[in-house]
Amino acid sequence: MTDFLFASPAPAPGALRTVLEAYLGAVATVTELRGNWGALAVATPWPGRDAVIERDGWITVLAGEPVVRAPGMAPGVVAPGPLRDSVHQLLSADPKPDWGARLDGQFAAIGIDTRTGGGMIVTDRMSFIPVFAATDELGARVMGTHADAVATASGRTEVDPVSAADLLTTRCIAFPHTLFHGVTQMPPGTARRFGPGTAVNSVADKDETYWQPVERTAFANVREASEALREALLAEVAIACAGLEHVGLLLSAGEDSRAVLGAVPAGVRVSAFIYADADNREVQVARMAANAYGATLTWGRRPREHYLGAMETVSAMVGSHQVWVDVHGYGFHTSLGLASLPRVLGGYSSDSLLKAEHARKTAIRLRPVAGIRPELLEQVRIRHQAHVDRVTAIRPGSGGEWYRLWPFSMRSTGANVHGNRRLFHIYEPFHSAAVLDIAAGVPQGWKRDRGLFHPAIRPLLRRSWNVPHARSRFPYFGRTANLLLGAGLRATRAINGLRSGGKGMNQGPWPRWSEPEYAAPMADLEARHNLPRSALGGVLAVEGDAAQATVRAWDPMERFIAMQLAYLSERAADVAREARAP
Secondary structure (H helix, E strand, O other): OOEEEEEEOOOOOOHHHHHHHHHHOOOOEEEEEEEOOEEEEEEEOOOOOOOEEEEOOEEEEEEOOOEEOOOOOOOEEOOOOHHHHHHHHHHHOOOOOOHHHHEEOOOEEEEEEOOOOOEEEEEOOOOOOOOEEEEOOOOOEEEEOOHHHHHHHHOOOOEOHHHHHHHHHHOOOOOOOOOEOOOEEOOOOEEEEEOOOOOOOOOOOEEEEOOOOOOOOOOOOHHHHHHHHHHHHHHHHHHHHOOOOEEEEEOOOOOHHHHHHHHOOOOOEEEEEEEEOOOOHHHHHHHHHHHHOOOEEEEEEOOOOOOHHHHHHHHHHHOOOOOHHHOOOOOHHHHOOHHHOOOEEOOOOHHHHHOOOOOOOOOOOOOOOOOEOHHHHHHHHHHHHHHHHHHHHHOOOOHHHHOOOOOHHHOOOOHHHHHHHOOOOEEOHHHOHHHHHHHHHOOHHHHHHHOOHHHHHHHHHHHHOOOOOOOOOOOOOOHHHHHHHHHHHHHHHHHHHHHHOOOOOOOOOOOOOOOHHHHHHHHHHHHHOOHHHOOOHHHEOOOHHHHHHHHHOOOHHHHHHHHHHHHHHHHHHHHHHHHHOO
């Protein structure tokens, strides 16, 4: 999907293109437009899909592939033609656009009035595609969908040690901060009107909030809400598949993507995909589920170098705002043919949004990462508490839960979405407006123990009623039935493991980073991208050999983040110099 980087007044010719190519050139083609209104760089993996429309004195760019609900047309996933034209009209000419009713799903959009240099920028309800903003030393405004590109283009490459400590200990950066001083994230669910010229001499920006996750529901009970959730899922998947004979699906051994598979309309051929180290339980259960619905399953076997060999490319692609190792599909997008499919369905976020995954995690918890300066950790807590307070003002009864959900950048695994959207045509039904309204509105108690989710999806699981979950239960059945069924399944799996010699085998979807085979590649990456020797070495309370030993003793995920921080802080400074070079 598309990314954009806008600056007004315009920097030197080619500067924005240089910056965006430095981060996204491996997965996208970058073009630059410029005029008296400023400059705009646009990156897209699929040129020719109306990523940019220039018409009637306006330039518009739409990042993402949302559902468009335009008057006189059936709702549909945006595509070249009338639906994309309606988005251009919405950004450029509609005096009072109803963003919440017109655009649905993952998107960010910008419209620029080429006669004045002013315009409009819009974020989706959750900022599934975040937008970042900064001003350079002369007051020029810079806005875009890649945090590091905005920092580099604006010259704001001084790194913030508090944000680095935040990413290391919480695996996110507290909204609205970023890794870079002077670069902030725009609010979710917001339309921002900006004036012409620099941020200093223009009319003040005006933010209009069109959606917030308020605690309000029209449902009398959980049964009504579950029925509405099922209808919403069926409707969203039907829209995603409309006019297509063949779609892809990211299928796991769980119940969420299986429910999406069960919602695919009859007559649509489904190619499912899964990634794993071996043909283990995760793959075998997913294969059983695919067979139950008449879908095919392609298993992408991860070689040892799958993640570590692509660390620089993937880190540059997603930027410093999320953890790079949560991008699982890089490489598979071409080798398995995902990038060639017109639509790839996912089942992401249902645990967090619909099963109260974070409901009991009300305290601000920092992972115990040794060696980080205590005063930085205190500032991390202050920033997170500020966001808890911000969300609690909207959701008095569940601010502690939703501070981890809204905006989406607070999700520790959000790079999964940021990576997928830049690699293939991903469509996440659980990110739709109808699902979000239900998730935000219903009481927490309805969502606990699958109370909302299970009645909603049970009819969609009927064809796979006898296919288990990887976690020793049967998704088709409820909690009581699974007390007995789950015990029997666990015993059977234990016996089969002993007989086959598979006991101790990695049965899950993700690597075991503590395995010896990863030690040498990790050490090599740490030597090249070394946190103690980088601009962020001051995050640590120790120096020299003690700092090196401290980082080597960290959990593998913290070591991955340390590599990412070192690499991207160096890259931002290097690219900024390159963009300014004559």
